[in-house]
Amino acid sequence: MNSNNGLPIEAYIDSHFFELEQKHIFSNTWAFAGLIEDIKIPGDYLTVQAGLSNIVIIKNEHGDLLAYHNMCRHRGTQLLEGKGSGLKKLTCPYHDWTYQLSGELVSLPKSRNEFTGIEKDCLNLKPANVGIWRGMIWVHPDPNSTSLQDWFGPIENQLGPxxxxxxxxxxxSVVIEDINANWKVIVENYIDHYHLAQLHAGTLNMYNHKKAQFGFVGKHFKFWEPLTDDYQRNLQQNAASPLVYQSGLNNIGVWVPMLFPGIGLAELESSWSVFHIIPISPSKSRVIVRTKMKDSGTLDYLKQSLSSAAFWDKKVKPKYASFDQNHPLGSADFMREDIYICEQLQKSFTSPQFEFGPSASFGEAPIRQHQELIWNIIKPYWDSRLVS
Incomplete structure (x- = not known):
């Protein structure tokens, strides 16, 4: 066992450390922007924060996805917010500088008098990189970044079918949770195998944690485990929702990877979810969970719910049966259990008595590996700050 944490305590509470992460991690990697159905037709757009950069993604008249840094080349005002449709041109609300969907600056008020000799060709929108991978839209602030295929290539064959x-x-089914914990606490909890049979003894006991297979592939974390025998034995009836795939019915498991730096996937027997961790401050994060299921009719879902009700009533239990159902540990809801624990841990970081204890050699190895990844990126900038 290892008694040393891979990161200093400042990594979870210090504003400067947080700023370094925003600059050197989140501004320098592919960011999850949405699902392909979020931008369906020409003129649809959405904006996303990728580290320190706000990016706008547009579907042009040819059906291509384009991405730009979401700021006017005049004073830097953000051009758009949120998501929308019917976009023909991008016009800055401040001084009406106008751009084509191609990013080209086409007009600016009083240009002859106010901007004599201006070269509009030098003031087009700054491009970003955008791509689609596994039904998801991704952006990178750097238009010359590594490709999506190269970025996710190492883990591609470690994902579900x-x-x-x-x-x-x-x-x-969209879940949005503001959690009073550092983003790394949430990631560490997500990849912590050791806690599954403890914290979630009654809520994730349909999966065989003893046979879990996990580890890092490059910067990404892979995780697979099979169903328990009692769940697998009559899965067609026991599944809470219609199964999303039928192949290999006798060997169905769950794939729960964590894509660097903080995008989890939950590829389960009857659903697929993306678990997007968004850092807000050193001690606060937002998690957005979006879930997709089999394209079946309401009647099919009702039948499946009825057929599986008895199994789930017996199977799922709260952490503490004596606790009120309104308490996370009495809720029989694994996500509420996780949120509670993450917030309880974050509270302790500011205590003068806090110290990191021993780390489980097997079940918590991914935590140490993730901390090493973060530290290798941030340490040079952190050390230079201390020296100066």
Whole structure:
């Protein structure tokens, strides 16, 4: 066992450390922007924060996705916010500088008098990189970044057989949680195998944690484990929702990777989810979970729910049966359990008595590896700050 944490305590509470992460990690990697159905037709757009950069993604008249840094080349005002449709041109609300969807600056008020000799060709929108991978839209602030295929290539064959594009998102299933914890605490909890049979003894006991296979592939974390025998034995009836795939029915498992730096996937037997961790401050993060399921009728879902009800009533239990159901540890809800624990841990970081204890040699190895990844990136800038 290792008693040394891979990161200093400042990594979880210090504003400067947080700023370094924003600059050297989140501004320098591919960021999850949405699902392909978020931008369906020409003129659709959405904006996304990628580290220190705000990026706008547009579908042009040819059906191509384009991405630009979302700021006017005049004073830097953000051009758009949120998401929308019907976009023909991009016009800055401040001084009406106008750009084509191609990013070209085409007009600016009073240009002859106010901007004599201006070269508009030098003031087009700054491009960013955009691509589609496994039914998801991704952006990178650097237009010359490594390709999506190269970035995700090492983990591609460690993911589930889910055909994400053929699944349907249930809009009312979107979960947005503001969590009072550093983003790395949430990532570490996500990749912590040791806690599965403890914290989630009653809520994730349909998966065989003893046979889990996990580890890092480059900067990405892979995770697979099989179903428990009692769940697998009559899966067609026991599954809470229609199964998303039928192939290999006798050997179905779950794939739960964490894509660097903080995009989790939950590729399960009857659903597929993306778990997007968004750092807000050293002690606060937002998690957005979007779930897709099989494109079946309401009646099919009702039948499946009824057929599996007895199994789940017996199977799922709260961490502490004596606790009120409104308490996370009495809720029988694994996500509420996780949020509670992450926030409880974050609270302790500012205590004068806090210190990192021993780390489980096997079950917490991924945590140490993730911390090493972060430290290798941030340490040179952190050390130079201390020296100066």
């Amino acid at each position: 889910h055909e994400v594009e053929s699944l349907v998102e249930f809009k009312d």
